[in-house]
Amino acid sequence: MRVVTIPCLKDNFAYLVIDGTTAAVVDPGEAAPVEAALAREGVTLAAIWATHHHADHVGGAAELMAARPGIDFVIGTHDAAKVPAATRQLEDGGEVTLGTLRARAIHNPGHTRGAISYVVDDAVFTGDTLFGAGCGRLFEGDAATMHASLAKLAALPPETRVYFGHEYTASNLAFAAAVEPDNVDVAARAEALVQAAGTASTPSTIALERATNPFLRSTAPDVVIAAMNRGVSGDAISVFGAIRAWKDAFRA
């Protein structure tokens, strides 16, 4: 498997997942940069894999499909009603193939009801559920739902590469440092990001997210204290909810 990152729109990432000369595109927010990447890589598009129904993740699908009648357009079952062009729905654990590759869906509701991540080999494509040092907003789910969804992703092998849906890592790390000022891994990640300025911060790894992402750290002592200082009890879901609400209002 090869993965090619395609910046789209303002700060979105689409990805080509390539097996030989065949590719799937994850979250084509617009068609033109995907077409350019396909031409550059010399590969044929066989499928569209969407993580959720938002327009900045599926906006390029119609144009890509019009040029290639019959290709698969995959989305999570509970988002499918909002994307009538989708040809295939995946439940939790459902699979699609691309050549010799197998992509397995993890249903991770919270950002949207039907949000899914795709696990392919040692990579996971998380859309707007898990970001670099952050997570998506709770548009269609509550804190308990999103907390459970993120726990599923955090349980993937630590070396799993995390390909996320937006370049938000720098501002997310500023928030992470506000939550855990003494977290040396957060500080090191922020410094590494500065050193790599101008390059995309995707992918990260599950290990790095577990060490630096406050939304995967609802039981870390300093995160619990930061949440309790905002008036909630110390259980993991209340902590997660308080940190999420804090981030919604946070300006670095």
Ligand SMILES: [Zn+2]
């Ligand atoms: Zn979204």
